[in-house]
Amino acid sequence: MLRLVRPVCGRCASKTLRARSAFAADLRQHFSTEIKRSTRPSLHSQSSGSIEAAKHGRQSLVLRRFQSAFEQAKPPSPASLGKPSQARTYRRTRKVLRRLVQLSIALGVIYAVDEYAFDACLTRSVRTFSIGLLIALDYKINFRPDPWIGDSISDLHARSAQRVFDLLRANGGLYMKIGQAIAMQSAILPEEMQKMFARMFDDAPQNEWKQVEQVIREDFGKGPEEVFGVSFSGDTSKGIMERTARASASVAQVHWARLPDGREVAIKIQKREIARQVGWDLWAFRTVTKIYTWWFDIPLYHLVPYISERLMLETDFQNEAKNAAKMRDLIQGEPRLRDRVYIPECYHDLSSKRVMTAEWIEGIRLWDKEGITGTWHGGWRQGSPGAGGRPLDPPPPSVAASVSPNHPHDEKLKPTRDDWRGPAKKGGLGLSLKPVMETMVGLFSAQMFLWGLVHCDPHPGNIFIRRLPSGKPELVLIDHGLYIQMDPKFRHEYALFWRSLMTFDNATIARITREEWGINAPDIFASATLMRPYEGGDGKTLAEIRAMSKKEIKERQFEMQQKMRKGVKEILANQDKFPQELIFIGRNLRIVQGNNQFLGSPVNRVKITGTWASRALAESPDASWRDRWREYGRHLLFRLVLTGTDVVFYYSKVKQWFGVGKGMDDDLEENMRKMAGR
Secondary structure: OOOOOOOOOHHHHHHHOOOHHHHHHHHHHHHHHHHHHHOOOOOOOOOHHHHHHHHHHHHHHHHHHHHHOOOOOOOOOHHHHOOOOOOOOOHHHHHHHHHHHHHHHHHHHHHHHHHHHOOOHHHHHHHHHHHHHHHHHHHHHHOOOOOOOOOOHHHHHHHHHHHHHHHHHHHOOHHHHHHHHHHOOOOOOOHHHHHHHOOOOOOOOOOOHHHHHHHHHHHHOOOHHHHHOEOOOOOOOOEEEOOOOOEEOOOEEEEEEEOOOOOEEEEEEEOOOHHHHHHHHHHHHHHHHHHHHHHHOOOOHHHHHHHHHHHHHHOOHHHHHHHHHHHHHHHHOOOOOOOOEEOOOEOHHHOOOOEEEEEOOOOEEOOOHHHHHOOOOOOOOOOOOOHHHOOOOOOOHHHHHOOOOOOOOOOOOOOOOOHHHOOOOOOOOOOOHHHHHHHHHHHHHHHHHHHOEEEOOOOHHHEEEEEOOOOOEEEEEOOOOOEEEOOHHHHHHHHHHHHHHHHOOHHHHHHHHHHHOOOOOHHHHHHHHHOOOOOOOOOHHHHHHHOOOOOOHHHHHHHHHHHHHHHHHHHOOOOOOOOOHHHHHHHHHHHHHHHHHHOOOOOOHHHHHHHHHHHHHHOOOOOOHHHHHHHHHHHHHHHHHOHHHHHHHHHHHHHHHOOOOOOHHHHHHHHHHHHOOO
16 A cells, blocks of 8 residues: 655655656556456456446545545545534532632621620520530440440440530630539549549639620729729729739639728629620520420420529629628627637628629638648737638738839739748648538538528539637638529428438338429439438348349449439439439538548548438427427437448448548449449
8 A cells, every 4th residue: 555654744745756747647547456356246246337436436425535545635624624512611529619709708707706796605506516416426326335436335335425525615604614513523423523523623714804894894883903902003992903813613703802991702793795605605504405395205304494594693793792701790690600610791882793802712622632630830819811701911111112003914912921831831721621520510510400591513623721819720712603592391301311321210201202302213313412322211222233243244234224214214214303412412511521521531421411401300490399299209319220330431431541441422423323334
């Protein structure tokens, strides 16, 4: 076949190619020969007409193809190009991308507005719902003897505890209060949650002075210099105030100040964002609880309005000042507590809904065990600073003159007043832990059984210890925001319930719990009240739990927790009768037990509480003289019965001395864990 070579340029083409006519003649001759070969007669005869037609068609086709290859270049006609195709516009892709960009911008704007104008209320709620839904799904899927994810139910509890802990820490504010409540429920919650929430009492971040000053101006209509008579420019004729907080909690922070008249005060100022966040937080709390009530079939939602009301009142500092004044009067009227407990005085003329001014307290917090028991270096018949309400020594004049007009990041103006610690500053109050805990248990028992006004947040950060000149301890109670007022009828029933627990009066326990309070699991509720397994009652629920002891570990753990869940449902079965005050009373009891455990269980907490309950029945002002004498007789008999609890207490003490146990309350809690299958 003829091989065609494309010429490189015009000069080469003139040398290598012949004239078009000659080249065409050669092509005709060549293809004529080829056509003849291809059209030789085969075994099957063909007509001469068809052969000639085929020969002519093939010859003309080949000639046209090769002749067109050597025609001179010319632009194609529009008709030869055909109909133009429409360009692709990607309208759907562009629409999706446009929607994504618009959504991103909208979310960014919403986030910015929420963060800077609404203190992240919406963001916090979305975070709450997402984490709550994730935990609910996890429990719905994996709460079984052999979970799909993880090795055991303990892994499920640990995951959920971590998620809840991260949520509460990220949201802060009122969520921290919820975390503190969870932290004190170790007797009824899984161990994994106890360990996680043990860190919930850490100090929260404090707000800048600019925000603090803004809250004061919004509530009083003037700045802190005018409200408190202080100076930030070194004027020695006025008072002084630290612009750096001495303590920062979940909803407020405390600043030290010395007023012009010499009074040292603690100015508690609510964080500015709380006012907006509290409504959203409680709404999210109600919504999540309602979903959980439906999803897990546990009647929790009917408790929410009461809890929300208490938490909302905790953000009202005028209400806190009123609670403190009431408690101060009650203690002053009780000779068994008057010289052992101190409530700081609140100054109502310097307080508002978000600002509370109270007497400054110098003392050792309850969590400083070494500071309480360390050697006393303060001198004979001398008390620690401020003990018994004595005025504090004034700071030197140089302190007021050294105040900087610019806000420093670490402004410390208050005198240290720690000479009683000795030259090396390693001393303490020189107190025994037993009278400290006796005073604490007695105080909160009197609140429950005598007065019906109960402080529900007595964690170690809210209790100070001071040394009186007599060498005895003085307990100072602060933070009076979370209180409950018990109905007189319910207070009487609760005191009778406690005395019946100690004497195994199962008939009275059943009557009070079932008929009066609508609780269908008296033994479980009694165990939760005592913080130890209750051996009285019909023991039906406890017997079912103990019957599982020989099963495989995973199966036993799952079934025990199912039984406990059933017990909770039975406790909350009758929503109309259930006294909602029990929620916060149980919190109070658990915190007091935790304080006793922290100090090594120096007292028989159950005996002291039971004694105050029986005494309250004998001293009821509403009872007739005949009933009072009858109750006094029962009280004396009850005191004899309570000596039996001392046997358990001192047995635990002996084990503690030999390093076998940690004390009575720790032993009781261990029994509760065994009962719960943990």
